Amino acid sequence: MGVSVDEAVSTGPVRDHTPPARRFGGRGRSVLEIALLTVLAVVMLFPVLWMIETSIKENRDVYAIPAKFFDFTVTLDHFKDVFVASGGRSALSVSFLNSVVVAGVSTVLATVLGVPAAWAYSRFAVKAKKDQLFFILSTRFMPPVVVVIPIFLMYRQFGLIDTKLGLILIYTAFNVPFTIWMMKGFVDEVPAEYEDAAMLDGYTRLQAFWRFTLPLLLPGIAATAVFALIFSWNEFVFAIFLTSSDDVRTAPPAIAGLIGGTTVDWGLVAAASVVFALPVLVFAYLVRKHLVAGVTLGAVRR
């Protein structure tokens, strides 16, 4: 059922296809604009570039003064070190695996809980709907640092400290409000009449949702899930406070743990960072269309 939300909501066949006004028109782009954009791009991209460079330099070149930009010896040893330690898997590779499990499971949970909730908030007349939605959103107002101490204490009582389950639960709790809000925007755009028609055609309300609305929501769900996934993947504060052992740690605190001590193996840090950043880049690329549309169109009622 390859139909996007856009196609699904087109009610009339004749739509005005006025091309959107181009903000950076070809001819209108001035020299100043190009210069400023170049500066911005260099400033933004330099750390990334340096990270990639460091990850493939030999240690000798990493510490060279003056820094070597181009004429260094290329090696993939650092990447090998990320995954393999003497006699088996490295601690880092375990932490990557933990990250995959924690981010993946929490995203699935948040989506499974959040999408039906968003549908219900969109379709039904719920008492004090606005207040409820605001309450749900307000849980995201606090920065994680604020709640990390009480959560630490609670987790200690329940024995959730230093467990993957503990991280999964807290990430899910943080992603559900976001999922509800973003998905509600997408659900609002799918006319309720599809479900009405399906119900008259002999389906129950849940079947109507499952068979008609859900397929139309898939692009939105994908975009929302990627956002949730990126949040869980990148999360650092909870991970460093609530976990300590190498078996449980996710990648962000594990990479941070490489820095410190007497010597820092910058090559290894850089290689681990590259490996860590790649999935985010890939996912962001996959949903690039929705990155803007999802945040501006989907989440805001037209």
Place this chain on the structure above:
Amino acid sequence: MAGIEVTALHKRYPDGTVAVEHVDLSIGDGELFVMLGPSGCGKTTTLRAIAGLERQTTGDIHIGDTLVNDLPPAERDIAMVFQFYALYPHLRTRDNLAFPLRAEGLPKAEVRERVDEAARLMRLGPLLNRRPRRLSGGEQQRVALARALVRRPRAFLMDEPLTNLDAELRADMRTEIKHLQGALGTTMVYVTHDQVEAMSLGHRIAILNKGRVEQIGTPLEVYDRPASLFCAAFIGSPPMNLIEVEVADGKLRSQGGLVLTPPPGLPRDRCLVAGVRPEALEVTEPGAERSVPARVVSAEWLGDEIIYVVDHDGQRDVRVRMPPTVRFAADAPVGLRHTGGTPAVYDVSTEELVA
């Protein structure tokens, strides 16, 4: 096929809004029944309650002999056509039509036969393999109609099905729906806010306002004797002139001296308003027999008729429908004369028809 009985329907949403205050309807078997009213009057909510898409707070709904209060929409054996067509976007026309039948679990051969029949009836032949996105608005609505009738339901529910079409197409579809309903003889409940649609389609019309039924009657009854000031102002374009009158010497007399024939049985001691249709008045040369002096404010030249707006003493903006041959300039002094029969008379305080 079946009639529909709605008794003391009341719908209140959890947030406190009352969509339907009190509605009683008795829709006959095979009738084309129109619910007419401004937006927010409760007509759509009533229809959705009949369909089972909304659960009424109190009140009963019977379809045929069955009390359907607790039946889900699917078991009420009705079909509905929506304003936004609601064709499944990922299915071709053929599959859209077949969908409700497959949901019922009919054998393939019968599904094909019924789809072909509906397609023939609505002349959808060349559109059967297209998806909704590639159909025009009118075509989509024809497919939506076909999808409704392919089920052979006991009743059709139509929720403003023509609102999204342009004027010309709307007139065509109106004829088509009326013809279809007549040919099939299936009960149809049709919701609209367009009085032209209501007048031209309905066997009977129910006018709703603020969640209550103001009047139920044939188009002619509703036009000739609106049951309340609301109906009087709602039906007709231009609407009825509402002229304050008093009873004197066995006549109805307006402040400006316009004389109307009184209906029998008028109460004498109340403030009355007479509803006079624009075609029951006449603009004449000043000083003509039985006329009162008036002045033309403006004239709308519609080609086949002219709508004069005139002021006469104490009564502003009286609308008069005249043939296009009778021409007066704006601002000209003219006469105003009542030519129609007995007008409908309303009590100002109750806003209801008194005689």
